[in-house]
Amino acid sequence: MEPSIPLRIAYAFASLAVITVYGLLLIGSMARISAKVQGRVGQPVWQPFIDIVKSSGKRNSISHGVMFWLGPVFRLAGGVGTYMFVPAVLGSVVFQNFSMSGDLLLVMYFIFFGQLGMALGASEGGHPYSAIGVSRGLAQMTAFEVPFALSIISIAVQYGTLDITKIVMAQQGGFLNWTLFTNPLAVVAAMIAFLGMSGHNPFSVVIAPQEIPIGPPTEYQSNLLGMLQTNRAVFNGAKLVLYMNLFFGGATNVPVMVVKTFLIYFVNIFVGQAFPRFRTDQAIRFFLGVPTLIGIAAVVLFAF
Amino acid sequence: MVTPLAIFAAFLATGFLLPLADKLGRRVSATLFWALLAGFAGLAAYYLASFVAAPGTLEIYTGGFEPPLVIALRLGLEESAALAAVAAVALLAAFSMRKALHEAPVSGMMTFLMLVMGLSGLVLTRDLFNLFVFLEISGIAGYALLGFDDRRLAMSAAFKYMVAGGIASAAYLVGVIYLYRLTGTLNLDLMIGSAGLEGAAGAAAVFFVLAALLVELKPFPANGWAIDAYEAANPGLGALFSGAQATAMLFALYKVFPLLSDAHLAVVMWAGIVTFAFSNLVGLRQTATRRMFGYSSAGQVGFVAAALAFGARYVEGSDFAWLVAGGLLVNHLLAKTGLFLLSAAFESDGDGSMKGRPGTLVAAAAGVLVAALVGLPPFPAFWAKWDLVRVALATREYAFVALVGAGGLFEAWYLFSWLVRLVKGGADETPEAAPVPVLRVGADGVGPVLAALGIAALGGLSAWTRGFTDPLFWAPLAGGLLFLALDRLPGKLKALLATAAIAAFGYFALPSMSEFQKLFALMILGGGALHAFAGGYLTGRRAGHFPLYVMTVLSLGYALVAESALGFFMAWELMALGGYFLVLQGAKGRSASMIYLAFSIGGAFLMMAGLQLGGGLIGGAAPSPAALALVGLGLLAKLGAFGLHVWLPGAYAEAADDFSSFFSASLSKVAVFALMAALAVFGEALPGGELAWRVVGWVGILGAVLGALAAIFQEDAKYALAFSSMGQMGYVLAALAMRDQMGWTTALYLAATHFLYKGMMWLSVAGASLRTGTRTMYLMGGLIKRMPISFVSFLVGIIALSGVPPLTGFGGKWLLYHSLIAKGWYFEAAASFLASGIAFLYLYRMIHSIFLGQPKDEHRTVKEAPFWLVLPQLLLLVAVIAFSVFPRLILDPIMAVVGARYPAAGFAFEGQTLVSSLGYWNGLLTIVVVVVVFVLTFIWMVMNLRKPRLVKQFNIVFAAERPFRPETTHFAFDFFAPYRRALGFLVRGRSEKAWTAVAGLATSVAGAIRRLYTGNGQTYALHVVLYVGILYLFLGVR
Amino acid sequence: MMKKLLLLAAIALLAFALWPFVRDVGLAEPGELATAYLERGPAELGTANVVTSIVVSYRGFDTLGEVTVLFTATAGVGGLLARRKSGHGKKKAAERGATDASEILKTASRLLSPLLVLFGVYIFLHGHLTPGGGFQGGVVIATAVLIGLLADPEAGLAHGVMHVVEGLSGFAYVALGAVGLWFTGVQAGFLDPRFLPLGELGRLASAGAIPIIYSLVGLKVGAELTGILDAMKEDAE
Amino acid sequence: MSDVNIVTLIGVALLLVGFYGALSRPNVIKMIVGFAIADTGVNMIIVAVGYLPGRTAPILDSAADAAGAAARMVDPIPQALVLTAIVIGLAVTALMLSFAVRMRRSGGGMAIDSYGEQKW
């Protein structure tokens, strides 16, 4: 019973609303937890909601040209689009989103869409720091892509398909046949890649939040900044859902999804606290070293 | 039929009377001299015409009795052709030497006449002792002519020449007298087949005669004296030696062949081919032009002798000798004469210093002559080499073929370097710096132009006789000539005409094309027309660009529809030649074009050998792995596969901007077409079997990774795009190496989409560099405000290339990964992930450095790229968008074509969704979702955006100080410094170093060998005697 | 040292190459071509000296070529060495302090050279009867002139006369050859002497045009060799 | 084959000595002398081919003598050929000498290796 087009769009909006709210809450709670770890009180959990409302409400904003506007539009469209192509919850029509338009490769490559748009917008702004930030971000991206790609290939060989829904179905029936247990090496490589992807310490040189605010968001304020912050939530949500589906058995209902994604993100943050920041070339050398070997091992395990 | 004895009577009578006539006045003797030469040429032409009409031979007996008693002459088709050649060269040489002849005492003219008579005697006589007499006449006349030059150089050279000539004639005499003693006669025809020749003495006697003739043909290493003679001689005389004397001597050698046993013929063959290879090798180190021509002449004459001997050993009937050796000889004859005359006209005294630069017509003639001499199409030597290599491979003479290839490559290198010095003046890289005056050469230019026309006509004739009669074959040449004639017209008009011409060729060629060919025709001919139109973007005449461009595109077109392997190969080499000249026309195209030429010629020779091994005909060839390997290597060189890619960045970047775009977008696709056709014809087995194909796959993937990696660190936009093209082609090669339905669909899809978006990017960069006047990226910046359309086209280009979903690029990535994983090539898939990641880097760097970031002051008033560039970009843009929205538009034809070749359905369409064993992709739905999401977000952004203020350039949040200079705030130089620290070591240019080492080895070996020519006449004589002795040992006579 | 070794090796190789001739080719009766010449020569051409018949008529084309070789060599030598004349002034022999010819030489040469010239003419007139012929006669004349030159270096040669003699005799030689081609009824051949009566063997006026041709050759060779000697001597300071 | 042709032996010996002389002595004139000797050697070899002891020169005394001439006479052909060869040898030697003189006049030394400016 394929739902009709308008109904499908409505479902899409609903699913989007859920993931956005959940994403913002996730960021808020994570910020709070890391504050607690560092002995601070930390910001309230709903702080991200306040930020978005505050920046969207700004009376005027500045612009450096057409591309400068389109940057955040690309970014948010990238985030939302990525989420649209990932089936969040197995079996439920609402959360199936538009995953029928492409398989895992589409999702992997659509991640670049947002980054590309953001990079163009930032460099239109003319601020040298944004160009430096993009240069570091892209350099690091090519590095962590390798272990991630290897783990994807290993899964593709293991399950004989790149269709996310099929992968999730193959992991049903008890947590023992999650990819975590059937193909642990791939999961380790993917999780390390996820660190790089999310930009937390030790790979946070791209936006270097502690030091002077450099990197793409430097020039943006007002509603453009609001869109970027929204995207942070949606994009993280989408990535978490993807990881959940691929490696942790996916979810048959929303609460399971929330718990699993929370835990995945928690691992990410947990690791982030314990490490100083890598320089870009160190990050590159790191990713092309041990994680890649693990990825290769994962592929060898299943290929031959 | 006038008896040929009239030649001798006339020459001698005039010769004897010339001193008396000279007493009456130099005018009288000069007119007598020219009248005789012209009469002789007329007579020779008359003989040639009559024998072509009525083939047969005319035996002439002197002295009134039948042969054994008297000396017999013979005049047949071959003899009259040789006579005509001698007469033609004599006329041209005399014309070039006319000043020297008139100033010298009358004995100069007398000796010139005696030389010509001696040579015609050599051709006609059938009596061996009489051959000796004429050998002496032409020899002594040659030494005397060489001696009329007052310089000390000429004296000593003539002396060395005489010493060698003396040894040769002594050997000849001993040989002849014992031949008489053993066979009882001096007449060649009666001597053939007589019993006396069998024994050791007979073989030795024949050997001595043969050795004398060989020494006269200046074999390596016993030709030191000859090289000095060429260097010292007045170029007209040089032409006479290398053209006329060589022809007569070769003909004499050919006459003696029936006497020779197979061992003798083998000696001649190997002596000749060794001379060809090593003389040309030593030629590499020559800078003095005439000395270089000396080496080239010695090499070419050796080559003809080798061809003759080869024909005599392996091929029955004389048509091989006539077609191959004759073709090579006439090619050498005209080309060398033309080059010598050119050197006379343009160089002060042959040490390479130029008196002036030739005009367009003479420059074109010089190009034709050099191309003909090197054996490029459509000139006679090309066809001759083709047949020679075919028979050589059939008789498993592989070393012979290798030497032919090596010699040709060396000769091409130094001849084209000389041509570049001649045409673009001595200054190395900055022709503007010292504008050498263009010399209106007038009379002196006539000789070379005539020679060039002659050679072109003969090339055309030999093509016609090989059955190439369909107009498409002649289209490239006709097009080139037509546009050479139209060269005076303004550039823009020519651009339109060129587009029309290419479109017309497409219109005529399309009906006869199969689906497979149509696909590539779209890319190549469509791309050709597009870039022809873009060619109008420059103001002014663009002299020399359009003839070459049209020729290259049309030859590519013909390559698609060629039925026979020879037709395809001819188009292939023509396209390489046109490409070379176009790269040469680039501002700093000199060294890049030379490297490109070397790789093209080397690759083409490998391909020729492969095509020949594979049976030559595209249709009926039996599958043979060796043929596929060789042809494959040649194609990998043209594709710029990793390892053989050294020429690619320089050639793509240094050519004119619009040709660079065509070169990278369309021309590389012909290599893909050829690879696919080769697989269809020669079967899919490679010598190494499956492993070999896996290696080819890895070569492709490595090319992609390292190409992209190298592109990141380039500061010059065109070099970055060149390396990027190399990378993209790496993907295509890997996809081809998979040899299944999924692989080939990917390859064709990648090739087609690469053509689309790479064309846009090149043209956009062309517009940017035209407006800003520079190609270095960090000098540009902020052009989005002034050149929005170029920015959009470049943006769509990078989105498509990087594979970001909505556009066609993602289809390519999707197909690639699915076919790689399905094939089981997992690590290749991981490596291509890395490569496409890296691709992302340089794409962003280019668009940031050129269009975004800080605009420079001088670029404030820059206008948008000219309409001529923008229109093609828009067309391509529309195509990319169309294929992105409806992938089936392009995938259906591709899958139909591939389906015919590999029926197994790896990829299949279900409605709009493309399904493979591993997953699915619905292009239409993807782009709809993306667009909807984008529009919604855009509307959301516009709603919240209140009163946006457009701020000025430097109003940015900057730590403390206010930036005021765009140069300091445009971060673009060494953009990926951290990346260089991490992975820079991978692209340290190791293959460049490897290939330079190879070139260095060749030149150092050349340097070592040329130490042999010590300049001491006695040593040269010793070399001659030793050479004869060693040849005798090879003969193995007990 | 290396060159010496190579040289010996080269000579040894040459000897090895010539060895088959010395070993295998011994003495032998004249072949059937030689016997044909011996029998038909005197019969068909009426010459007593068979070698002359071969040199002048049967293989006349060789001799024509050979004369051309000499002619070209003379032109070459003349062109090379005579240039000096147009160079700078010709010093007188006396200033150069050349020793003057001794009295004996002068008188002997005055006596001897006419005799020698007469002897030379005799040789090439009887070329078809007795050994010797055009070449030998020409050389004798040349030596005659040489002796004259040695005796009195000042006596410049009449160049004009010499050139005319050389030119005309050469031209006449070729003309005779051409005549042979067109006039005789029987299968005509270039340089065929039989357009004049053969006459009786052994007499002076026999063997058709051979004596005329040979004397023309003699004149030409004589003139040319004198030319060479003259060019050589020309300005020996 | 005891009937080794003595004249050929002499000719070959002369040829070898001539070439040795021409190739060993750097003096230009000595080289030409060497070549002259070699020429004489070659002429000797040519005549040697027609050598047959006990035979007379190929010249007839009178018409009657013509009958058995072929059996008594030597082979005339090598003699005809060598005539031309000797004259050509002279022509070549004369030309070589004039070149030697002109080379000497143009400033070079007597030795051949002082004319080595054209090399490589």
Added chain:
Amino acid sequence: MLDGRTTLDLVIGFLGLLMIFAAIWSVLSKRLLSSVLLSGAVSLLASLVFLAVGAPDVAMTEAAIGSALTTMVFLYSLSRMKAEQDAHEDGGAS
């Protein structure tokens, strides 16, 4: 047993030995003049051998051209060479 054949060989052999000896001496001698004269002697002896072999024409030619003229040409060129030598010493124009 000294029949006609061997005596001729003996004569020729003797002349041949003489010629080879003269040739070797000519090649090895230091002074130019002696080597030229000796080559003339070789030609003279050669004409004798030609006479012995039964080739009068050749003998005459060899004697006249080989020994007389060639030697003369050599001597002339020798004197010309010496003349150049003097011209060089006193800085004469060349």
